[in-house]
Amino acid sequence: MPRPPKGRAPLLQRLIVQPESGAALGAAVVFVFFSVVTDRFLSPLGISTWLDAASPIGIVAIAVALLMIGGEFDLSAGVMTGSTALVTALLAVQAGWNVWSAVLVSLIFALAVGALNGWLVVRTGLPSFIVTLGTFLALQGLNLGVTRLVTGTVQVSGIHNAAGYSSASAVFASTTGIGDARIQASTLWWIVLTIIAAVVLVRTRFGNWVFALGGSPVGARAVGVPVVRTKIILFMTTSAAGWVVGSCDILRFDSVQASQGVGSEFQYLIAAVVGGCLLSGGFGSVVGAAIGALTFGMAQQGIVFARWNSDWFMLFLGILLLSAVLVNTQFSKRAERARR
Structure with a gap:
């Protein structure tokens, strides 16, 4: 058998060290099965x-993947989708604002919360798990308290009557018919954001900073990586992704x-892990996270x-998560050996 050119690893070896390889294999199995x-x-x-x-899982999962590669977690990403949707709905429905103004304020709110999360993690040295768990609980209580105080219920509806709804809906909630298929705007957001995030991660200096942070924060700081700014931006990105999903919903x-x-x-965390992200940081893939979300949807x-009991889906998630952790650990070890 001819040997590969010197300095070039065999194709199989190059595929194995890619973080998204395991996710692609799992997605293929699920696709063929169903x-x-x-x-x-x-x-x-x-x-x-x-x-x-x-798509909603994928939109946030790609941002969560960037954050995990940088060595951090965000447990407030889920409740952020509800918080931003509530801010938009309360301003548009209860206060009579134009929908676009309400959407902009909800984005500012999301970015502010993300910046606060990042600042607290960096300045206090507390684990991001604890900081964002606190944010999760605070936002959950705020959502319930404010909504009940303003509306007397735990629901806000009727945004379709607000000014600016038609144009905002065209951006965040339109449906494109292709034959019998119905492609939602959230699916297009997911595809576009995945491409942008993938390019940023593998083609820009900021992407190098993200990998450096997850690999060794001390070493990253020593070589000039702006640790504080990079981590805050990553947390803001996660919150912004939650805003996109909340606006679409x-x-x-x-x-809401x-x-x-x-x-x-x-x-979101499971999709990122399935996509090749390590819990310890420094290794992962945005494309892999998108594939992990696709596996969820399929x-x-x-x-x-198939008309099965939906309870089986949770069993699937548990098996998928454990398998992904085991596979990703082996892939990261192979990738580390390949770099040496």
């Missing part, structure tokens, strides 16, 4: 359905519950198409 089990899975409407289910469904998004943070809707 394609065989149910006919609806590969129909145009079926494909658009599981893409729609994956409120403008698409016309209502005070408890919306609670529990979703674990789905499995979730595949179970529905």
